Amino acid sequence: MHAIKRADYILSMLEKNKVVMVADLSREMGVTEETVRKDLEKLEKQERLCRVHGGAYLNEGYGTETPVTVRGKILQEEKELLGKRCLELLREKESIFLDCSTTALHMAKQLVNWDKKMTLMTNSLAVAMEVRNNPAIRLILFGGELNRDRAAFEGRSVIDEMKETFINKAFISSAGISLEAGITDSTKEEAEIRRQVIRQAKKCILMVDSTKIGRNGVYVVGGLEDVDTLVLDCPLEKLDRKLKERLTALKVSIMDGAAAEN
Numbered sequence: 001m002h003a004i005k006r007a008d009y010i011l012s013m014l015e016k017n018k019v020v021m022v023a024d025l026s027r028e029m030g031v032t033e034e035t036v037r038k039d040l041e042k043l044e045k046q047e048r049l050c051r052v053h054g055g056a057y058l059n060e061g062y063g064t065e066t067p068v069t070v071r072g073k074i075l076q077e078e079k080e081l082l083g084k085r086c087l088e089l090l091r092e093k094e095s096i097f098l099d100c101s102t103t104a105l106h107m108a109k110q111l112v113n114w115d116k117k118m119t120l121m122t123n124s125l126a127v128a129m130e131v132r133n134n135p136a137i138r139l140i141l142f143g144g145e146l147n148r149d150r151a152a153f154e155g156r157s158v159i160d161e162m163k164e165t166f167i168n169k170a171f172i173s174s175a176g177i178s179l180e181a182g183i184t185d186s187t188k189e190e191a192e193i194r195r196q197v198i199r200q201a202k203k204c205i206l207m208v209d210s211t212k213i214g215r216n217g218v219y220v221v222g223g224l225e226d227v228d229t230l231v232l233d234c235p236l237e238k239l240d241r242k243l244k245e246r247l248t249a250l251k252v253s254i255m256d257g258a259a260a261e262n
Contacts, residue, residue, distance in 0.1 A: 006035075010043065018057060019055060020055050021055040025039075079233070087111075097169070097172075099170075100124035100152030100190070108124075117138075124153075125146065140165075154189040163200070165200055167197065168203065169203045173208070178215065182226075183220070185218075205228065205231060208230060213239060213240070224252065231255045232254065239254075
C-alpha cells in the first residue's frame with residue numbers, strides 16, 4: 001500500500017473510531033510498525049491527528065476535550081503507572097478526591113480490592129462505578145448535570161457540595177503544566193471543579209503523563225505553588241530544566257516513572 005493510500009486509510013479509521021493503534025494499523029495495512037509511526041508523524045505535522053505512545057487520536061476540539069471513551073484507549077500503560085505510584089501516597093482513614101480524568105480512573109481500578117478504610121469523593125461517574133462494590137471505601141459522588149462525553153457531573157451544584165467537605169488528598173490531572181501558565185485545563189467546567197478541589201484539599205497531587213509537560217490549556221486551574229506532589233510517568237530528566245528548578249524552589253515533591261521501575 002502506497003503512502004497516500006495509507007494516509008487515507010489512517011484518516012478514515014480515525015473518523016470512524018476516533019483513535020488508532022500502531023499495531024492494528026501495521027497488521028491491517030501489511031506494513032511495519034516503523035512505517036506506521038512515520039505515517040502518523042507526517043499526519044501530525046499536517047495537524048490531522050495527535051500522536052501518543054502506541055497510536056494516535058483525532059482531536060476534534062480546541063484543546064484536549066476528547067471524549068473519555070477515546071481518552072481511555074490511549075496511554076494506558078502510562079496511566080496505569082501513574083495510578084500505581086499514587087497508591088503509595090494513600091493512608092488508612094483518609095479522605096481523597098479523584099477527578100474525572102482517565103488517569104484517575106486507572107487509579108480507581110486499582111482500588112477495587114483496596115482493604116483499608118477510606119472516604120473517596122469524586123464527580124466522576126466512571127470512578128464511582130469502579131469502586132462502588134468495595135465495602136472498605138465510603139463513596140461520596142458529587143452530583144450535578146451529567147456530561148456524557150466525560151462521564152462526569154458538572155455545574156454549580158458540584159461546586160457547592162465540594163465547599164462543605166474537607167479532603168486530605170486530591171488527586172487531579174490536567175491538560176497541561178508549564179512554567180508560564182501553571183496548571184491548565186481545556187474546558188471551563190473541569191477547571192472550575194479542580195480549582196475548587198484544590199481549595200478544599202490539604203494536599204494536592206497532580207498526575208501528569210509526559211504529553212502534558214510544557215503544554216498549556218485555555219483555562220488556569222492554579223499555580224505551581226498549589227501542587228504538593230507531582231507524579232510523573234517518565235524519568236525526571238524529561239522535565240524542562242527551568243520548570244524543574246521552579247518546582248524544587250517551591251518544595252514540590254516529585255515522584256517519577258523511573259523510580260517506579262527500579
